[in-house]
Structures are given as C-alpha cells and as structure tokens.
Amino acid sequence: MAAKANTNGQATPTPPVTIGSLTNLMVNVPGVNLNLAGVLQSTNHPSRRLAIICHGVLGHKNYLFQPSIANTLAPHMDTFRFDFRGNGDSEGHMGYSNWDDDKADLDAVIAHFERQGYYIYALIGHSRGAISCLNYAATSHHVPLIPYVVSISSRFDMSDVKRKHGPEVLELLEKQGHFDWQARTGGKDITLRVTQQHFDDFLNFDTAAVAHMPSMTNVLLIHGSDDDVVPVKDVATLHSHLSHARTAMRIITNADHNYRKHYSDLSQIIGDYFSAEGRKADWTRRVLPNWKTWVHAIGGVLNFRTIGDIWIPSKTDGSVSYLRPGIIYRCADISKPTPEGIKVLEALNITDVFDLRSNSETERRGTFEGENLKRHHTPVFAEVDYSPPQIALRFKMYLGGTEGFAQAYMSMMPNIRNFFPPILEHIVKKKTPFIVHCTAGKDRTGVTCALLQMICGVDEEQIAWEYELTRRCMAIKEEDVAFLKNAIGSESSDAQVRGVLSTNEEYMLRFLEEFHAKYGTIEDFLVNELDMTLEDIQAVRDVLLVKIPVPRAVM
DSSP, X not given: OEXXXXXXXXXXXXXXXXXXXXXXXXXXXXXXXXXXXXXXXXXXXXXXXXXXXXXXXXXXXXXXXXXXXXXXXXXXXXXXXXXXXXXTTOOSOOOSSOHHHHHHHHHHHHHHHHHTTOXXXXXXXXXXXXXXXXXXXXXXXXXXXXXXXXXXXXXXXXXGHHHHHOHHHHHHHHHHSEEEXXXXXXXXXXXXXXXXXXXXXXXXXXXGGGGGOOTTOEXXXXXXXXXXXXXXXXXXXXXXHTOSTTEEEEEETTOOTTOTTOHHHHHHHHHHHHSHXXXXXXXXXXXXXXXXXXXXXXXXXXSXXXXXXXXXXXXXXXXEEEEOTTSEEEESOOSXXXXXXXXXXXXXXXXXXXXXXXXXXXXXXXXXXXXXXXXXXXXXXXXXGGSHHHHHHHHHHHTTHHHHHHXXXXXXXXXXHHHHHHHHHIIIIIOOOEEEEOSSSSSHXXXXXXXXXXXXXXXXXXXXXXXXXXXXXXXXXXXXXXXXXXXXXTTSOHHHHHHHTSOOHHHHHHHHHHHHHHHOSHHHHHHHHHOOOHHHHHHHHHHHEEEEXXXXXXX
C-alpha cells in the first residue's frame, strides 16, 4: 500500500516582469559527483550581496513564490534559487530525512558564489528549506557570519509530521517497517521509500539548535495564520528560542502553508525588511532603549550619548570586532552641567573634553573644565571663518538641504589638522573615556564621530543612522534659533532655521559619498591628509575595538 503525499500541486502563476538578468547555473557538490541546478537573478548590485533561496519538500527553484521574492529583492541584492539534490533539475536522489545532504548542498552553493566574490548576505527558506537555513546559520560556524535569515513557515515540533501523514501511514510503517511516499513534483511522478529509520531521523532532527544562532544574525520569522501543514504555534516556539534582539516575526492573516493568494503580501514583507527603511527601523528598535538611557544622563547637557556597542563583522579573516561603548562620548555644549551632571561625568571616568567650537562661541556660551576633566580647545574652523559674512555663508549652505549639508561638511575637511589629531593622540596614548562636542552636537561633532567610526569599519548606514539620533533629542535652544536667523538673514523662516539645526541620515550619507569621491578610503585620507601610517591607524583601532574570533561570537 502506498501513502499519497499532499503535493499542493497548484499551477505556478505567471511571474512578474523580471528585474535584472536570469542565468541558469549548475553548481557541483564536491565529493559526490552531482550538480545542483539553480537560477542566478542579478542586477550587478555593487555590494555583491547575495541571498540564497531554498525551497521546501517536493519543491523546486521556481516553485510557488520564489521567483516573486527574487524579483522583489533585485533592487537590494542578487539572488540564487536552486533545487536541492533529487529535486527539480538537480542531479542525485531526493531524501526524506537527508538533513546532512541539505547542509552539503548549501555548503556547495555558498562556496561557489564566495569564489565568485559574492558576500552571502541572506538565507531564505520555505518549510523544510527554512529548517535547513536556520540550522545552517545556527550551527555551521560559517565565516564570515551570515547576517540575515528569513524563515517562512518553518516547522519546530517535528513530531507533528505524524498528524500530517495520518494514522493509516503510521500503522503501515509499524507493520512493515516502511511506507512508499508517492507524489508529483516538478512535472515528475516520484515514489520515495521511507523506512522506520528515515522516519525516526526526521522526528529526531534538533530544531532547538536554533538557540545557538549567533547574536549578530538577524532573523525574520514569517508564518500564515491559516497554515494547516505547520501549526502557527511553531513560529511562536521558534521565536522563544531566538529571543535575542535581532529576531522579528510577521504573521500573514488568512495565509496557508503555501501562501496561495498571498504571494505579493509575502514578497512585500521580505522586500520591506531588506529595504533601507526596514533595516533602519530594526536598528532603531534595538538601539533606542540604550539611547534613552544616555540622552538625559548628564544634567544640563543635551544630546549626550556614547558611540559604541557596535558589532563589526570582518569580511576577510573570520573575526568580529566590537566597538567598545564608554570610550567615545558625544554631546552638545557642555558649558553648564548641573552638580548632579558633574557627578555622572566623574562616575563615567571621563577625563578629557574636545571642544570643537570657535572662540566666539565659547565666549558667548562659556566653557567647563572640572577638577578631573581637562578641556582641549580644538576648533574646526579658524576665527576668520566665524566672521558674520562667513557664518551666513556656511549656514546658507545648510538651507540647501542634502547637497548643502554635504557641502558644509566637506568644508571641514581642509581643516582636519586643526581638530582631529589631538583626538587620535588621546585615544592611542591616554586611552581614557573622552567627550567630543560643539554647540548642538550634530554637525562638527557628527562629522568627527563619523570619521572615528569609519576608522573602526562601522557600516556607513549605521554611521548615518547614529548621526540622525540627534533629531530625537530636541537639542534646539531658542537662543540658537534667534542667533542663526539673525546670521542667515531675515528671509529665512523659523522652520528653515530649525531644519538647519536638525539631522537627516541623507545628509551624512551624501557627505560620505562626497568624501570617498574626493579622498578615497578613510585609510587614504588619514595617510594623505594627516601623514599617518597604517600602523598608526591600527593603533587607534586597537584601543577602540575588541577583536573576537567567530567561535566565541557564536556562543
């Protein structure tokens, strides 16, 4: 007697117009003399990021929503969707519980594209493919770490497969020690003999191993509310095992296991997740609790926070660096801390303050230097630059929006020798916590902190998002609005002036584009503009970063 599989063999809908190019490829699996068939969808994305899309049981590379997901991701990264061995157009034999084969297939695909210069950015799997993706990311110790996993309808409770097969099949398995699983997949009829050992191996697969997922890996769990193949409770259990801050969960209302009539909903969720806005929202969700702790920590001082608590994966040597919090602090004008604020500064062991303001600003607003807190005056601009005409010219740049801010920030670079070397010298020689500040703590301070983060290798999107946090602290004083309005001229409105005193990630990202176009890498800049050696640059990193081997980061 044969058991009939639920093949869910509805016709695959006509895919949307393809974005980018499609290339059919065969990837060899070393040691077993078989090739895996797949489709590379490429827009020649400059980041060389690649997402690998894995189908579920009886599926294939063009099954269900996979082409739709690949198309949605095309603006963000290239994708490769492939057939596991024995499925679709791939060689080899399909298995019921051949989890090691799934891992070997993923290994082969990943190694193939890494040899082509790709950065494996995401694993995306459906059903059984999701189980394999989660397990691979959690247990393979792949170097470098795979930053994203998307799990679609993954099973957690493997014993529930008994319900799927039904009592008749289980009785058959008990009587004769096997059952023949018949199905149609990829236009082919297949019969798969499932022995008691195969069945037990499936039931005993350790889905709880996801608890070993590296804390730096971002996981998106998606499930349909009407899934009758894998109960929705499984996604809740998975979430509880992936309870670190980088896990998100989405439930698609009325969707079944294969997301019939919900392909666009599923694709949109994944596209939004990988969009710049989605990545920023996830980052903000993680950092805001700490930011709220810091921003009002120093009485009498606005826009206070530390730069740090950032993980930086290496793409070259299999390590992860951690930018230490509690060394670099940034804020607005620190001239009038309260007595309680001074106590907090002392408790944080902050020894030095680098004041980026001009003499005219310090005369207008005052300065602060405590018994154990040394102030260094390191103005970004010479005094001649703070004549009324020059103030008006500079702040009129800011009225020009994104391009204006980038131009204003680039105007600081010729003066780099005035303000940056003392900070670097402090980091290398004194190695104690310090503050960088200007008046609002956003432009000169923001650029200085961006340069420090660039030295450490922080992703430039994160640099821009950190810069934009200033917008949340409301560090705008009415006296500053009046001063700038007077400097710029009566034609500017209060709203325009407040815009000048705010921040937007686009301002920083545009500045970084201009910076690289003119100066090259941060190493090029430091070598050519400050006469630093690569050893000098590494000495700065050695103080600010902790380098961690991947096995420790995975634990």
